Amino acid sequence: MKYILYKQSYSSFPSHDYDGRTKTIILVRRGIPGGTAKYCACHDDGMTIMGFMKLSDVRKRWQKEIRWGYVRLVRELDKTPNLEPINDLRETVHKLLLEMTRR
Numbered sequence: 001m002k003y004i005l006y007k008q009s010y011s012s013f014p015s016h017d018y019d020g021r022t023k024t025i026i027l028v029r030r031g032i033p034g035g036t037a038k039y040c041a042c043h044d045d046g047m048t049i050m051g052f053m054k055l056s057d058v059r060k061r062w063q064k065e066i067r068w069g070y071v072r073l074v075r076e077l078d079k080t081p082n083l084e085p086i087n088d089l090r091e092t093v094h095k096l097l098l099e100m101t102r103r
Contacts, residue, residue: 024071028058029079039077046082 025044031037037051041058052058058073065071 023069026062026071026073028055028073028075028077029081030077032081032083040081042081047085048081
């Protein structure tokens with residue numbers, strides 16, 4: 001499996017390992033309100049990657065990458081995922097469908 005590696009935004013973590021590879025930061029946040037998952041894994045900008053029911057499931061998902069040093073998990077359980085881009089996409093699709101039905 002290939003993962004897109006994002007630039008480090010947290011100064012407390014080293015941004016590169018000994019091979020010079022950029023490390024991925026995955027933020028673990030509370031789940032989407034009204035959703036079925038209790039926790040969400042997010043990119044450093046807050047965009048949702050996927051939802052999980054248990055914190056241990058998040059760690060199991062990226063177990064190899066964590067062991068290899070490519071991924072760091074950061075808990076931010078006091079925050080929720082960034083839903084603005086998702087809501088913008090929903091509005092755009094809704095407008096597009098309305099326009100298509102009018103024709």
